Amino acid sequence: MIGVINYKINNLKSVTNFLQGQNLDYLIVNNPKMLSNCDRLILPGVGSFGRGMQSLDEQGLSSGIVNFAKSGKPVLGICLGMQLLFETSEEFGQSTGLGLIQGKVVSIATPGSPRVHMGWNNIFLTKKSKLIKTDSFLLDLYFAHSFHCKPNDRNDISAISEYGIEITAAVEKDNIFGVQFHPEKSQVFGKKILLEFANLG
Amino acid sequence: MIKKRLIPLMLSNGHVLVKGKKFSEHRVVGVMESMLQIWSDQEIDELLLLDIGSETNCESFLKKVELACSVANFPLTVGGKIGNLEYARDLLKSGADKISVCTKATKDLSFVGNLASEFGSQAVVTIVDYKWVNGSPKIYSNHASVQVLQDMRTYLTELQALGAGEIVLQNIELEGSKKGLDQLIVPYVEDLIEVPLILSGGAGNFDHLKWALQHELVSGVACGSLFYFGDNSPIRARAYLRSVGIAMRKAR
Numbered sequence: 001m002i003g004v005i006n007y008k009i010n011n012l013k014s015v016t017n018f019l020q021g022q023n024l025d026y027l028i029v030n031n032p033k034m035l036s037n038c039d040r041l042i043l044p045g046v047g048s049f050g051r052g053m054q055s056l057d058e059q060g061l062s063s064g065i066v067n068f069a070k071s072g073k074p075v076l077g078i079c080l081g082m083q084l085l086f087e088t089s090e091e092f093g094q095s096t097g098l099g100l101i102q103g104k105v106v107s108i109a110t111p112g113s114p115r116v117h118m119g120w121n122n123i124f125l126t127k128k129s130k131l132i133k134t135d136s137f138l139l140d141l142y143f144a145h146s147f148h149c150k151p152n153d154r155n156d157i158s159a160i161s162e163y164g165i166e167i168t169a170a171v172e173k174d175n176i177f178g179v180q181f182h183p184e185k186s187q188v189f190g191k192k193i194l195l196e197f198a199n200l201g
Numbered sequence: 202m203i204k205k206r207l208i209p210l211m212l213s214n215g216h217v218l219v220k221g222k223k224f225s226e227h228r229v230v231g232v233m234e235s236m237l238q239i240w241s242d243q244e245i246d247e248l249l250l251l252d253i254g255s256e257t258n259c260e261s262f263l264k265k266v267e268l269a270c271s272v273a274n275f276p277l278t279v280g281g282k283i284g285n286l287e288y289a290r291d292l293l294k295s296g297a298d299k300i301s302v303c304t305k306a307t308k309d310l311s312f313v314g315n316l317a318s319e320f321g322s323q324a325v326v327t328i329v330d331y332k333w334v335n336g337s338p339k340i341y342s343n344h345a346s347v348q349v350l351q352d353m354r355t356y357l358t359e360l361q362a363l364g365a366g367e368i369v370l371q372n373i374e375l376e377g378s379k380k381g382l383d384q385l386i387v388p389y390v391e392d393l394i395e396v397p398l399i400l401s402g403g404a405g406n407f408d409h410l411k412w413a414l415q416h417e418l419v420s421g422v423a424c425g426s427l428f429y430f431g432d433n434s435p436i437r438a439r440a441y442l443r444s445v446g447i448a449m450r451k452a453r
Binding site: 011012013014017046047048049050051079080091092115116117118119120121122138139140142143144145146162163182185187 | 202203204205206244246247267270271274275276293294295296297298299317318319320321322323324366367395396397420421450451452
């Protein structure tokens with residue numbers, strides 16, 4: 001059973017429609033008690049960091065998710081969900097995240113390059129990944145973000161993308177996974193990645 | 202490398218899909234369900250869906266967005282009549298990936314800031330409708346019917362400062378004309394655009410797309426008539442653009 005975390009501010013439908021289309025069982029998680037029925041978790045995207053964490057705290061989900069992750073069950077953060085896995089973010093002032101991966105979330109702004117990374121971009125694997133098994137530079141994934149993750153340990157990065165600067169496209173640390181792109185909106189390539197997560201042993 | 206985007210424009214009048222010229226003379230071009238299925242099969246880069254109906258009850262449009270999200274395998278930007286955070290949130294909950302604002306932003310710039318701090322800049326698209334009047338572009342609101350007095354360059358700078366994640370510049374007089382995209386607007390805004398820029402209005406053939414997408418600054422083109430009237434498809438457009446050296450996604 002895949003738990004899909006509900007922040008109450010965001011679009012869950014893209015993810016749940018995908019899971020439904022693949023006949024995968026899922027549960028929309030609104031409170032920490034529901035976590036015990038799940039064997040893996042997805043934290044979907046959309047929203048600002050501060051509002052996302054506020055919503056998790058209000059629902060008592062923050063510590064629940066941290067404990068869930070510490071039990072060794074797979075957790076996948078998508079876009080904002082990936083960023084929430086980190087310790088802090090500088091989006092609209094400093095905010096504290098779940099701290100499952102050491103590091104921070106910073107703006108991608110650089111002189112001469114747009115400060116929102118929006119659209120389809122290819123990725124480069126930086127280590128062997130349990131989720132991303134298609135090592136093709138020809139395939140693109142859909143990104144929509146203006147902040148990205150900077151892990152303290154570069155070994156936590158599993159894929160990067162290039163957009164004026166190096167963008168952290170995916171992180172992977174034991175049972176914790178994060179993707180900055182939207183696999184649920186990335187057609188064939190994205191589908192493969194999500195199916196790998198759904199089938200992790 | 203980031204790819205350029207081709208963004209079909211879908212206008213709903215509350216019942217069927219329409220496409221017009223200069224924001225009027227709307228012709229029916231299909232129904233949403235079948236058109237979304239076609240776009241999904243063609244693996245389009247993204248869709249811009251706008252509610253231009255006269256109905257003030259937004260419930261039925263939310264249902265349409267829900268339906269759109271259940272069919273679409275591509276990112277969905279949804280707009281039209283967004284005047285408060287609640288409705289924006291309802292659209293996102295119904296399945297929109299991004300929301301677009303136009304008229305409300307011209308009346309209350311802080312609304313753009315509120316949207317960005319609530320949903321993140323990446324979810325906030327601002328559409329700027331304009332006409333060239335006496336040698337400079339003038340902003341219009343309320344479906345191209347009301348001229349806004351604010352200076353366009355100042356307006357664009359403010360939108361970005363408040364957190365707009367993307368800007369769509371839509372030339373009202375070229376809309377539906379198939380005469381080509383506005384060649385004058387890119388140099389006019391070039392030095393101040395810091396977020397992805399989408400041009401809309403006038404794309405009538407693949408060379409028009411090529412002309413616009415060649416600009417480093419232009420992230421994408423939104424087009425309606427090109428795909429609704431005639432036998433052109435996003436697949437063919439992408440293949441052509443790739444063949445002339447534009448960075449486009451390799452879909453099927």
